[in-house]
Amino acid sequence: MPTIALVILGIAGLAMTARILVGPSVADRIVAMDGLLVIVVSALVVDAARTGRIAFIDIAVVMGLLGFIGTGVAARFIERRGA
Amino acid sequence: MRARQAGLVAWLTLLWVVLWRDVTVANAASGLAAAIVVTSVFPRVGAAASGRPLRPYRLMTFFLYFHWKMLEANVVLAREILTPRDYTKSGILAVPMGRASDLLVTLVANSITLTPGTVTLEARGDPAVLYVHVLHLHDPERVRHDIAELQEYARRALGEDAALKEDH
């Protein structure tokens, strides 16, 4: 069952990536990237549950903590150069 | 000052030890050191987070209310995503918050983003007003009422001293 969840998350990740590619604005791409980050965190958790390899959860913690810094930087970028 | 922050330092040390998954003297010592360093480098955070009387009942109430609203928000969102018809009627609403402290404004603004049909766009300081993008703005007064309700639960969870803006 975790494998099914991982496949579904993979599809979700691809769909989010589509928005990153299509845009049309920087803001759209950042919103999709932020969503992708959370999806990756979910995938890491599912994989840890599937394999018992819990080292990935440490990565998930760091991603949760630092991921939004990229979003913040992008927001500053938008303030200066427009979306 | 040190006494007020002792609780925070203890909590951080405990968290550190749990994260290392191994209760040893080395872990406890390094955790204590890390906690002290962090609270020293960020004294304002240390002061804000310590010395407050905990209100477990009120915190739990807010916690439950928040999660209930989060579920509700996601169900409404799911309907919007899955049905071909467009139910959205978006708008940006100004929600005054009265004499709310920075902590309360932050808590409510953050919570709004995860609860029904709304994302906080702007938070103006004095007097505190939140500008909220609403996905289904069919009844503005209802939205303002819901946010006021959220604010009330948050205010009670934080306690009077942490929730009201101090007069300078």
Add this chain to the structure above:
Amino acid sequence: MLDAVSGAFLIAGAVWSLLAAVGVLKFDDVFSRMQAGTKATTLGVVLVVIGAVPRLDPATSVKLVLVVALIYLTIPVGAHLVGRATYHERGDARIRIDTVDELAGDPPPT
């Protein structure tokens, strides 16, 4: 039995994340996409964590709760920053406001 229930939560979380992605693709306005991208993916993580907790040891479960707490704190802040910046510097962003815009100074709706 617990295995089935926790597995159901894992799949539910994955499906909800897929829902989020569909929303981000389907909506035609930046702020709506933001709503889908933040709320739904967050619930996705919560469901997945609920599914993972029974399958892992207690110390790891603390880390999982920490992950959720960090997501609760960071995702809304990110959305706020991007939303605020995009509102003021629109650029190519597709923004659609059906009713009032009180941030722009519209009078409050009656």
